[in-house]
Amino acid sequence: MFPVEAFRDTLIRLADVLERLSIRFHLTGGVTTLAYGEPRMTQDFDVVIDPLTTAERLNALLAGLRTAGFLVDTETARRSVQEAGMFQAFDLAESLKVDLYPRQMIPGELDRSVRLEIFEGVMLPVASRADAVLSKLVWISKGSHKSRRDLRQIMRTADDAERMTVERSAGEMSLATLLEEVLAESDEISA
Secondary structure: OOOHHHHHHHHHHHHHHHHHOOOOEEEEOHHHHHHHOOOOOOOEEEEEEOHHHHHHOHHHHHHHHHHOOEEEOHHHHHHHHHHOOOEEEEEOOOOEEEEEEOOOOOOOHHHHOEEEEEEOOEEEEEOOHHHHHHHHHHHHHOOOOHHHHHHHHHHHOOOHHHHHHHHHHHHHOOOHHHHHHHHHOOOOOOO
């Protein structure tokens, strides 16, 4: 497991690059489970970045990441931006991986980001609770088993408005049945 300081340093340097270039972003993935659900191990960061601004400023982003101590495969990053895929930035100082997604899996999710204190004194944008659940639901539909428990943990602390948003959006995404199935599962280990 990595020390908290390593995660903190990596995120601060990454956020600095994105903020200097005015590229909107938010944390998603395992960090949302930590923020909204329960503590769990994570060995990387998932970051959604604005696809249009990223495309416009890709050369500056790649240069900024390199200057900040990240290793990035330039061709993979370019292809990822063109194809709305994913590329990785590897923090050479902390040996941590960041998955960068130049796309919004949940339409408009960057507009609904919330700023949360991720580390003491470090406020960063994070996917909203409803968007975090919907993102987990999409990953579950693609076969992610870890996301099933994450989704239930995040939903446990959702308020009524967030629950209604998730249910409505899951229906619009044709994932309502899957949402019901995952919410009905137990977190207990059966023998």
